[in-house]
Amino acid sequence: MATGKKQPMVAFKGIMKRFGKVVAVEKMDFEIEEGSLVTLLGPSGCGKTTLLRMVAGLEEPTEGDIFIKGKRINDTPIHKRNLGMIFQNYALFPHKTIFDNVAFGLKYRDVSSADIREKVKRALEMVRLPGVENRMPSQLSGGQQQRIAMARAIVIEPDVLLMDEPLSALDENLREEMRREVDNLQRLLGVTTIFVTHDQREALSMSDKILVMKAGRKQQEGNPESVYNEPSNHFVADFLGHSNFITGEVVDVSNGHVNVRIETGDVLFAENKGGFSKGDPVEMIVRAQRFDAFPREEFEPVEGMNHFEGRIKDRSYMGGEVSYFIELGADREIHIISMMRTRLYEIGEAVSVQVSPHHCHLIHME
Amino acid sequence: MATGKKQPMVAFKGIMKRFGKVVAVEKMDFEIEEGSLVTLLGPSGCGKTTLLRMVAGLEEPTEGDIFIKGKRINDTPIHKRNLGMIFQNYALFPHKTIFDNVAFGLKYRDVSSADIREKVKRALEMVRLPGVENRMPSQLSGGQQQRIAMARAIVIEPDVLLMDEPLSALDENLREEMRREVDNLQRLLGVTTIFVTHDQREALSMSDKILVMKAGRKQQEGNPESVYNEPSNHFVADFLGHSNFITGEVVDVSNGHVNVRIETGDVLFAENKGGFSKGDPVEMIVRAQRFDAFPREEFEPVEGMNHFEGRIKDRSYMGGEVSYFIELGADREIHIISMMRTRLYEIGEAVSVQVSPHHCHLIHME
């Protein structure tokens, strides 16, 4: 505050959680800006839920402190923290009407019953389900139930909205739709939100900031583009999107570019964003979508681009896109995904593959 | 046969199945070529499983006949049909070793025990799990169990392999891997396969032929490209991939092209594949991946292409791709998915969108 920096809405300071011998969350510092939507992303068991539940007060940190609005809340009991929580399976009270569900939190908040009615009505309108007050949760579809869960959480005007894989029980199409809605609603209300998911698409498309975790440790934090395009390590690159990993050695460094000799003997160019020097063993990460494939005979190499020759080894038609596995020889294979505009390549066909150095991201060998 | 046409491996003639009042499968005719992999695709409850189970003999058709190798099998008891079936939850016998599981079908087939051992070994090698004979199913991972289920089904050299959503219990990454493996194995063995799924990617990437169903009725049959690119109706187009539907009226028909006036007043061109004539109300289907978006000021229209002007209304970053919703004015919006090579468009930015008439598929208004 002295530095004029805006006070974060939620802050973790050296937070750590151990269950018996399992360390679910390893010492972690992390801040969440007011009004932003932050996603905790990582494989199953990496500690996302645990972190979220510590904010909610459903788990107690083994070490470290949690702050909300600058106030340490470690010892505040759950029901006194003003939080909205949304669960994967909605957790609507099956024995209460929608009205009673949504009004539940207000009952404990000194709100007159007229106001309660008014607020519930507004919340239901906000989630675009006006008029369902008298139904039971079981009379609503999955997506509708999820919306009611939203309404129930936001109606209390929480300081922070916590969502643990709220969309993963929905089927693909509905999930995409709900993703947009949650996103819109969050922006509309400007409520600080922590969102847990292991679905990278969800994380990439919704977040202001993504925290990638692995085995209880922070791997990378940043906005979606930076996390996707500049993964800080192999794990992050592998976890997000379809990546090709090409190992090699830096053979030359010159004005913002690095030349890397890869296993096949080819030398590839990459932008130098990380301060690499000659002789460094590196890993080059290229997203499958960043390659372009051309029929061998039609291919004309472009100056300053990287290219390979190869043969289609396997392909998989996906409608909008086609996924190819291209054999480069010497046991190396790359995976490319291309939007299909013209014809499909046949298995065995000779192709040339090209990728811009701009899309070749280097990391130090781990 | 007289026509020289190859006899189909499996044929349904007017097959129909009713459960009480529910018609699960409506009168259906369908043929499956020997050695091909056919996918039954459709939303939940559309009758895929029922159709499959009728082939297996686990349900009895209410009406109609099923033929395998030209022989009517309606009255052949299950255990006399020579079929391999693979279940969603693997259905490995939990009390038997892997060996006994795989050998199970052979025991009822007059195979000497030496041959059994040999065949089981070969089958396990084929699914790339040699040497697990003495383990119990519970000692294997989900993916491995699925492979054992495959081995158990193929070891009896079935006439037809039936798979009911065999991959849906696996998590995304594993599913993709197994999809490739099943595909390879099926091609290697050349066994006629019926594969049930509601995952369009699975269907598109694996099948020789797809049968799209809805509410017990056949919607379309054909190879993946034709089903994806030339959907025969709105349902099929909507169910597979991300589609834009633009309604309009044919205003001109000329040498292989159709001019369609759409609601915004623009006139678009499409190839004439369906025999449309002037005045026909039509629906134009364009896949989200087929559009190209350009910054308005940089856009130069290309002769013979369709183009619109619009504004970015919403965008969703997905790493490899970006999904944009573009407002065309007058409440119309189109959804485009583009591979992100340059910068992202900002919300509100004016863009021009272009699509080739080749990718504009027309169907008659329903």
Added chain:
Amino acid sequence: MKQVSIGWSLIRIYTFLVYLFLFAPIVVVIVLAFNPKQFGIFPMEGVSLRWFIKLAQNESIIQAFQNSLVLGSLTAVISTGIGILAALAFIRFEFPGKNTLNTLLLSPIMIPEVVLGVALLLFLRFLQQPKSFALLLIGHVVLTLPYVLLIVQARLVGIKKEYEEAAKSLGANAFQTFREVTFPLLLPAILAGALFSFTISFDDITATLFWATAQNQTVPVKIFSMLRNSISPEINALGAVMIVLTVATPLLAGYLSRKFSKIKE
């Protein structure tokens, strides 16, 4: 798969015979309750309500009925009450020795009632304490607790923790959460458990024989002592009344709880 095979028919016949075996004694009791004869069983010589009338006039049996009802009801209430608490502890908390304690609470199922009966008798004698209704009641609570615990635990496992967590995150404290969420969701199991313990208590003979004081004899104990004088139409009549009572209660309760839970789910 058609079920018209001979095998299936045999299975049906077999099942029917097993039912016959299980139900013959019950049916016979009810039929013979109307037997006018004093001695001998069959043949029946007409139909009479004589023994029911005799029962209705037998004060000690009516007293026993009252005792049984009071005992059964109190057992059901207490057993369910403390069973819910114990189930909450086992399902919602982690603590050392949990499995052992759970087994301990379930162990009355496995320990012969004769032994329990004797044990308590000796213990009381040692303490120089009189038997009392309260003791009989606690004894029945211990006997029925395992069943309540099993039923309530099973249901509680099915009630996702998230409901309670949602309530707490919305501002309800522990008690409010229980009252508003856990309890109503648990209700079907609570009813089932209460019913179970009522019938077990109402029907218990072995341990009750040891524990009951002279003043609070229950119906089964009464029947037991009547049986020492051999079978009689009066016992059959009493049995018939018991059957109707104990069968009608759960059926009614089952019907009601199904109606309840239909609203719930």
Added chain:
Amino acid sequence: MKNDKWKPWALLAPSMSAVFLLLVIPVCFIVVYSFWLRAPSGADIPAFQFGNYAKFFEDFFYPKILIRTIRISFETVILCVVMGYVPAYFFYRSESRYKKIFLLLIMLPFWVSFIIRTMSWINIMGDSGLINHFLIKIGLIASPISMLYNEFTVLMGLIMYLLPFMVLNIYVSLEGIDKSLLEAARCMGCTEWQAFREVTLPLSLPGVSAGCLLVFVLTAGTYLPPMILGGPGNGMIANLIFKRVIGTLDWPFGSAISVILLSLLFVIVWTYNRYLGINQIFKSLQGS
């Protein structure tokens, strides 16, 4: 939040105290009492001696009752399996709309007084009971044949009491069998019978064995059926305890026999739990 370690203990306090007061301590007490002496008048004298145990094993009379108890328990277990498997299988496979009612009916005996059901066998098998009456009526026999008060009738009573437990245990484990396993077996070439033998039967064994344990333990501890339906030579160990405690006032000896019975059951349950796990039993009781 800070420290809720005490909460489960508070919740457990009432039930634990009830169980401690009426089960744990009294059972310990039986052990203590089993070392006491007994005066001819019937008074009990605190002591520490093994005379009561020695008396049990001093000749073959008491061990024989113990052995008989184990034998009858085994017979009951086997008969319950034989009689219970088929109905359980029937429920499992039946697609009838009345399946639920059938199941409810098998539960019904649970609700009908055990003592009434037991004594009613006298109505059926007594000299002037249903069966004799019927046989005389059709002229098959002239005077009633004695059917009561032997081991056979004791077994009938025991089976009638315990069969529902067995059926439920088996049914629950049958219901737990994934039907697709059967379908898989059928597709691979099994007839229905082969599929039953290869898949259903082995997979239902956990339920069968759980039922067996429950039936065994309950049988070994009952005394009503032998008392009401048995002759003097059909008594089981629980009858012996009852007689020693109630009939002959020999409480120390009764305690010693109780300890012996408890030890026997403990060994059986412990062994079972060790190799098979006890949870299956509770599963089926929950279902009911």
Added chain:
Amino acid sequence: LGLSGLPFGNTVRDAWAAKSIRFDGWGGSVSEAFRKHAFKPFTKATGIDVIDGEFGDMNSYLTRVKASYPPGGEFNIAYLSAVFDYARYVDLGFSTVLDESKIPNLKNVMPSMIKPLRDITKGTLSAVPYDLGQTGIAYNTKHVSKEKAEKLGAALLWDKDLKGKLGSWEGDFRTNMWYAALYTGQSPNNMTDLAAIWAALREQRGLMKKYWASGAELMSLLANEEIYATVAWSGRVASLQQEGHPIGYLSPKGTYSWMEYQFVLKGTDLAVAQQLLNFMLEPNVAIAVAEGQNYPPSLDPSKVKLTEKIKKMPAFDPTGKLDGYLFAKPAYWNAHQVEWTEKWDRIKAGS
């Protein structure tokens, strides 16, 4: 928790004690006689409830008494049979000292019945004698002729022709040994050849249909013709005869006789107990009960005029001296009771 139950238990008991007294007897037709002729009128006259319980044999009742605490807190008056039990109850410390002045009707009771009790309790009384009875032999006259019965005497109970149709009392080793003694020609109060007694009982076991557990069961077995001959309590046989069943009664030489008395247990409200006992000894009450249960009363025929019906009952002694009666000697039988109970149990169970 258990302790919290105590006050409740006490309150309940106190509440009962205030206006009720508990009586435990032999059940069946005997109980009915007491209820009808003694208790109902007593309650009507005094407002004090009599709770009547029943038992089938002496030991199980004693166990219940022994298990109750304090003794008599639960049980008050026991309708005991035979003097040896008086001795046992006294030994176990359950006796009281009755204030005989509060039971003026005691003067009508035969002195020969009071004396054995006084001998045990050193001059005081913890019980009042109430009636006399016998355990004789009952037989079905349709299947066993009177001549045959008289001729065989005790041996009727060992008659091979009656295999599967014989009965005996399960709950008492004395009755069974008594008749085995008569059968083997020994004196019941001084059996010298026990091996012969056991052998006889073993032999008898093979002929037995059922060992009955209570008087009511005895009656039902006879009436249903499930058994044709059995040891039997004289009163019960008389009741059957009055109902018209074809049952004969045989009292062979050395028939087992006993006297019954109302024992007041320690801890009982003596005032109430004495009031009830006195009421029960009221000649008209005692006579009515006697006629109901078919056992002759303890009233001295020389002081009170008894009815014809009573005079015809087995075990009735017009002299009131009981000279020719053979009772079980308390000291003899009680000294061996543990041993013989055990033995009898084993024989019954087939050893």
